[in-house]
Amino acid sequence: KQEVTQIPAALSVPEGENLVLNCSFTDSAIYNLQWFRQDPGKGLTSLLLIQSSQREQTSGRLNASLDKSSGRSTLYIAASQPGDSATYLCAAEKYGNKLVFGAGTILRVKS
Amino acid sequence: DVKVTQSSRYLVKRTGEKVFLECVQDMDHENMFWYRQDPGLGLRLIYFSYDVKMKEKGDIPEGYSVSREKKERFSLILESASTNQTSMYLCASRLQETQYFGPGTRLLVL
Numbered sequence: 001k002q003e004v005t006q007i008p009a010a011l012s013v014p015e016g017e018n019l020v021l022n023c024s025f026t027d028s029a030i031y032n033l034q035w036f037r038q039d040p041g042k043g044l045t046s047l048l049l050i051q052s053s054q055r056e057q058t059s060g061r062l063n064a065s066l067d068k069s070s071g072r073s074t075l076y077i078a079a080s081q082p083g084d085s086a087t088y089l090c091a092a093e094k095y096g097n098k099l100v101f102g103a104g105t106i107l108r109v110k111s
Numbered sequence: 112d113v114k115v116t117q118s119s120r121y122l123v124k125r126t127g128e129k130v131f132l133e134c135v136q137d138m139d140h141e142n143m144f145w146y147r148q149d150p151g152l153g154l155r156l157i158y159f160s161y162d163v164k165m166k167e168k169g170d171i172p173e174g175y176s177v178s179r180e181k182k183e184r185f186s187l188i189l190e191s192a193s194t195n196q197t198s199m200y201l202c203a204s205r206l207q208e209t210q211y212f213g214p215g216t217r218l219l220v221l
Contacts, residue, residue, distance in 0.1 A: 004153070032208060043115070043201055043212030044154075089153065097142055097161075097205065098169070101153040 002027045004092050005100035013080055014110050021075040021105045023090035028052045028068045031093045035064050035075050037086045038104070047088075048075070114137045115213035117202055130189040132216050134202030142205035143185040145169075145177065147198040148215070154201065160185055160194045192220045 003026045013019055023033070032042040032051050036044040048057045048064040050073065056065040073090055087106050091099040118133035136143065141162050146154040146169075156169030160179040166177050174196060178186040185204075189196055197220045203210040 034210075041215070041217075043214045044203075044210075045212070046209050049115075049208055091154075093208070098156060099154075099210065101146075101155075103151050103153040107180065 002030075002092055002094060002100040004047060004090060004102040006088075006105050009103070010106040010108075012108040012110065015080060015082060017080050017109075018076070018078050019080055019082065019107070020043045021077070021088050021090075021107070023073040023075070023102055025071045025073075025100075027092075027094070028071050029094065031067065031095050032065050033064075033073045034091045034093065035062075035073075036089045038089060040086075041089065044089065046070050046078060066103075080107075082109050082111045085109050113204070113206070113211040115141075115202060115211050116206055117213040117216050118202075119132075119216050120214065121217050123202075123221065124192050125221055126193060128189075128192050128220075130192050130209065130218070130220075132187040132189075132200055132218070134185045134187070135183050135214055136185075136204035136211070137183065138204065138206065139182060140204035140206050140211075141182070143179065144203045144205070145175075145185065145187045146201045146203065147171070148201055149198050157187065160172075192218075194220050196220050 035047045050066040061078040087102040087104040091101045144159040146158045202213040
């Protein structure tokens with residue numbers, strides 16, 4: 001059974017720092033790996049999706065990498081801003097449309 | 112823009128009540144999902160649907176049922192609400208590999 005773990009559970013950084021969020025998964029037979037953002041009390045917004053055949057994806061200041069062999073993905077946020085404060089969740093998808101989510105990393109960027 | 116709406120943002124119900132959570136999407140997506148989100152556990156899949164009248168159990172279906180009579184609407188039903196069903200409920204629809212989430216319903220069962 002796929003299990004997804006995110007470290008750290010919470011992170012507080014000063015504005016402008018570059019930071020890395022970690023995601024690990026136990027079953028490397030994944031279809032893709034996705035990163036989402038969730039603002040307090042709201043639904044999830046898709047940030048990046050990495051196909052199993054890809055190594056990384058980039059969107060603006062966000063870069064996500066995938067290493068299937070080691071069961072790891074990282075989300076890199078460059079030059080963090082207070083508006084980046086949110087919970088970040090990763091999810092691994094096996095064939096069949098099912099996503100397995102990690103518990104998330106709560107990020108606070110201080111101005 | 113894809114829009115997924117949920118009928119209520121907050122609900123308070125009593126133990127034993129029948130509870131309906133409604134989700135509507137406006138993009139003719141075939142796949143729809145219901146999750147619950149609890150602190151420290153992330154999102155867990157309750158049920159999903161590939162098409163009208165089609166449903167499949169997720170990881171935690173016990174105590175829940177679903178209904179999909181029209182493509183745009185996917186309902187989650189708690190037949191007899193219990194306190195351990197107090198949670199945040201999130202609906203999503205899917206196009207290709209991207210899931211689009213509603214704002215969530217925070218349910219409190221007393």
